[in-house]
Amino acid sequence: MKAPLSVAVAIAIGLVVLLGYFMPFERLTSLRIVLLDWAVILAAVALLVGIGNLIYVHWRKSVRAQGESVHSVALLVSLFLTLGVVGWFSPTHPYSLWIFNNIQVPIESSLLAILAVLLAYALVRLLRRRMDRFSLVFVATVVIVLIGTAPLLGFDFPILGDLRSWLAEIPAVGGARGILLGIALGIIATGVRILIGADRPYGG
Amino acid sequence: MADTRCPMCGKVNPDDREECQYCGARLVPLIIEAPPEEEGERGSGGAAAESAAWERGSGGAREKETGEAGFEEGFSEFEAEGDADWLSELRGEENLPQPPLVRGEENPPQPPLIRGEQSAPQPPLERGEQPQEAGEELDWTAGEGLEEAETPDWLHELQEESGGASEDQAAFEDEAGDEALDWLEQMRQRGEQAQQEEIPEETPDPAVPDWLEQLDEEEEDLKGFGKPFRSEEPDWLSEAAGGPEDLAVSQEIPEWLSEISGPTTPEEAEPESVADEQSVDELASDEIVVPDWLSELENPPQPPLIRGEQSAPQPALEKGEENPPQPPLIRGEQSGPQPPLTRGEETRQPGLERGEENPPQPPLTRGEQSAAEEAEPEISRAEIPSWLASMRPVEDAAPPIAPHEASIPRVESAGPLSGFSGVLSPQPEVGQVPKPPTYSIKLQVSENQKSHADLLTEMLAQEGEAQAIPRPAMISPQHILRSAIALIIMLAVLWPLITGSQEAPLPSFSPGTAAVNQLINGLPDQAQVLLAFDYEPALTGEMEPAASAVVDHLMLRGAYLSLVSTSPLGPIVAERFLSTTQAEHGYASDSQYVNLGFIPGGPAGLLAFAESPGRVLPYTLEGNPAWGRGGQPALPPLQGVTHLSDFDLVMVITDSPEAARTWVEQAQPFLEDESAQTPLVMVTSAQAEPLVRPYYQPTSGQVQGLLSGLRDGGAYGRLTGSEGLTRKYWDAFGLGLWVAAAVITVGGLVNVGLGVGRDRGWGIRDRG
């Protein structure tokens, strides 16, 4: 087993935190809280490291004289500008909010907005790509719920509204619950695999 | 096989004839049995596996499981040394000039026999095939290789095929048995050793496209796989054209193969369309076909070259059946140079031996006579040595040496052995070798090698650079369809916005909406409300109209707001929300509302916050101590708050069911206090509703009020008379939804109409 130390650490920390959840001992609980606190800090540091990696990647791309190097330069510039402004003033300072409101929000919500087209396009092609009852039920449901959500200008169709909410409140809830329970089982199994050292994503 | 079709005039001859009785073209290429034999080897090995695989393919569900198992252990095998070896070997070889040649010549024959015949009518098949071959390439996927077979139409095609295949195979293996000669034995053994090396070498498909593109109507069908091939194929062809016959070969094989296979397997019902298509192909490439076909007849090694490479048995055995029984021995001899082809690096030694014994062979029958004669002048032209040599650069010099040693026995002139002939010379042979004959292999070889080397380097170099998105995409049907959909939907949305129409009635309030309204109305003055902004900036378009009416109501009631979030940008979203949608209230930071920033650590973090808010988020986003510190009082919105249950209301505004669930599961339990119960209400995006609603069900009751999406936002606005944003968007939203639904329905139906029986790249599948 490579890197026995890291494996030991992973397992030990995991087990302590897990026990901290289930064992009603004050000590364990507070220990769990401290450990999770550290984990949160580490995750935050990891984000910075990740951004370091982002910078590194785009630095290398931008020095490489190619078409997309311009993009990488733009990325680096905007990144450092934002770091500077938001860092110098606070995240909620008007200048920071100006960047947020006039660059980030427009782009991000536009990205979501084009999904309104791309998703419709995907559904149109879905039936050709995958013609089976699953897809048929899927598309039919989508259409019903869509038209049941809002009135067509002057004309309102209450029946559609009721059908929509029935779909959303009965069968959808049933299915979603089944999916969530299954996922929960998957999550537990995956976590356990890590805590017995079978999976070692941390370079082990 | 009752009779043979002339590949020249296409007329049918009795199969005992060697020449076409109509056009006199030679019907029976002087085939060396070796390749078929060696095919036979594989027929019993790899090919058997393949046909088995086909049956699996046709077996529907069954082979899935077996394949599964096969895959399971296959994968572990893959890790085992041996396999890692061949893969790395495969890689290693790519540094030598062979692979391009090998691959290139290998593949053209291989596709046609499976696909040229069957798949011509419907493209899906060959697309289906490609992954399979790639699959075989790594042997851990071999088990799964033919999963493709799921598409029904190609399924039963395959059943026919595999039926035919297996019996052909049997027939063929007998034949192979007859001519088990000692040197063949060796080859067979080598063949067996070579198996593993061969499989990877056969699969690469740089050349697939040139036939594939004949068959393919729309290249976008190729999907991802198309790309690499399309990009590699042209330059491989052009490069390989160093020897024109290379090009010829790779083009002409599909013709004569299908030529022969067409008639020779009468039991399989060939669709007319296929026949036509083939004949068309013929006509098209006639002038190419004829010369090559001839030259192929004239110089023995070439057919082997082609057949030697074939990975699947049929063509080989169809050929085999055609061949009139000719003394295999000589043919075997002449085929000497051939087997190395398939043999990867083992080429060396066998090549040498045969090289030595080959030429001296006295021609025995007329057949070989002619072959020998023809071969002489041929060689210089057809560059057989060139490919041969290019296969094994090392022994370029060998062939020249051998003949001289054999034909001019040295007579010892001095010493005790004087007068004796054929005595081994003390000095190295090399010294005495006369200058190689005019058709110096060496020269051609080096050229050819060079061309192939260049080819390889080019190909490798190309793999390095990223490939541009294919231009055609810009004008592809998808592109048109996408743009059309975009225009329709955008116009539908723009129209009401431009006309400022407000016809659509705002939705009547739902129980959830009413509940929220009552709760807010019931709040004490200057209530302390915890407001969680848990949505991405992208969702502002939906969440702001959905939540503005509610938050507006809260502010009208003069509530103190404490803003938190569980996503990093949540606090900023919150600031934006207050400064844009609620600007008129002019809430002041820290006095009327406090932005506590975001709670990191997912569920655990939220749990900690629920347990002790002040410990987890001690400061405001600006870094001021929010809960008071050292005598300094807490900020107004938080005065007297120590537990979550001290808030008068907790409202979660979120787009993510995850976040909503986390709040319900982690925080809700802390809202119940012996004194009172703090209500938890949610404003969710439409996408989260189905997953959040269960918590609002009477039987659950963990969430006391629920608003979801623009719809309920509008309903709430209608209740409080602050319709604002929702009213502005409502008509456009409604019309957009209806038009989108219409587009989806119509487009879907049309696509179904067009798409029936056609596999759009990623395949029809039943998840049952």
Place this chain on the structure above:
Amino acid sequence: MNITDLSMADLAGLILGFFLTLLVFSYIFGDNPLFRLTIHIFIGVAAGYAAMVTIYNILLPRLVVPLFGEDGGERLLALVPLLLGLLLFSKLSSRLAMLGNLPMAFLVGAGAAAAIAGALLGTLFPQTAASINLWDLQAARESGTGAGEQFINGGLILFGTLTTLVYFHFGVRSRPEQPDQRAPWIVEASKAGEFFIAVTFGVLFAGVYAAALAALVERLSFILDFIRTMLMPFISS
């Protein structure tokens, strides 16, 4: 909104937002350099903002403040994450990366445990309980929903949940000489489960679509407003 009563910054913001929106929309009609430029700017801004919020919101209060705070115990406690955090930075170099394995192991261990606990306490138990409570006709009566209605709806939801669960069953019967196959009852149940999954996906997809369409409406009305604002002076004059 009138162009005259806009501050310079607002105006610049509007113009910027307008063009960025158009550039993103251009992706619908095909990938293009300007779109790429836009999203790269976006990535940069988002990363910068996230980094800063993280620093302001986590690192400062939880790491830096305790380190320089007066409480000795806190200082000591803060040293551990500080050390681990510094080790984490070794991941930026290919040679020293090994050093960072320890903090990553810590993170993974804690994360795995948190995931297990979250799945159990956050999903498995509550959802199971909710499914069981579906037939709590007592509560239904109290809350005004008819018992019969509750029985039927609850039964439907229950059926959906169970069949969906069955659908995910992985095991198949394997007998020698015979193709593996799922037990007949599993096959039947998973067909029903399939239906429920499809409906669920349909509803959720429609929800996502509604969200996207709302964003589209908001963007387009933004564009319209912008154009109107810009044209206002010319119209009025």
Place this chain on the structure above:
Amino acid sequence: MTTSLIAALVVLAFFILIILFSVFSQRLPAWNFRAIPAFDRLERAVGLAVEAGNRLHLSLGSGDLTGTQSAVAFAGLSMLRRVARATSVSDKPPVATAGEGALAILSQDTLRSASRESGVDFDLMNGRLTGATPFSYAAGALSVIHDEDVGANLLVGSFAAEVALINEAGERAHSLTLAGTDNVPGQAVLFATANETLIGEETFAGGAYLGAGPAHLASLRVQDIFRLGLIFVIVAGALLKLLGVL
């Protein structure tokens, strides 16, 4: 109290069963698992990428490592490990993208150890953080797909609607997209946009289906056992509730 006790027992049972099944995997009667088309596709995609010399792109989503979403990312990482080993001979190693710092680091570690095993140098460029927020991450992954000659995309992680952008990019770059996530709306979007979708729990089965070792197979068995148990509990509980016993 009782809840946490039951929870502890359930977890304990999970541990014990998984350990038992993975230790005695040899002696136990062979269990086969139903075919999941997406994994068949994946195997071929891997083979083809090695063959055609274009890259595999594995994306781990933007799940928070300290939250529940970490698990699906871990599942993605074990698939990444398999894929990386399978393609170690390819001229182009797979590229992994993530939307969360820790995940990006983990993807690097995974690729690093995979390339160490196959004696290839690891390049930091192959494990990237493409964006710090979900949408910016998706935008970054989108340009990776467009620019880096990606032949197949394997998306296993926590995604919401933004994943549609990644799939659209895959579609336009004519590359295969296989995806699975723990986020249910994300799954709905994936079903409509990806070439192959892993539904719900299937996403966590990747390791087992790619032969990542006995522990993964064992966990599938245990999941099946617990699933049946869960069904029993729900049915029994609901009936008891109906009878007013509970």
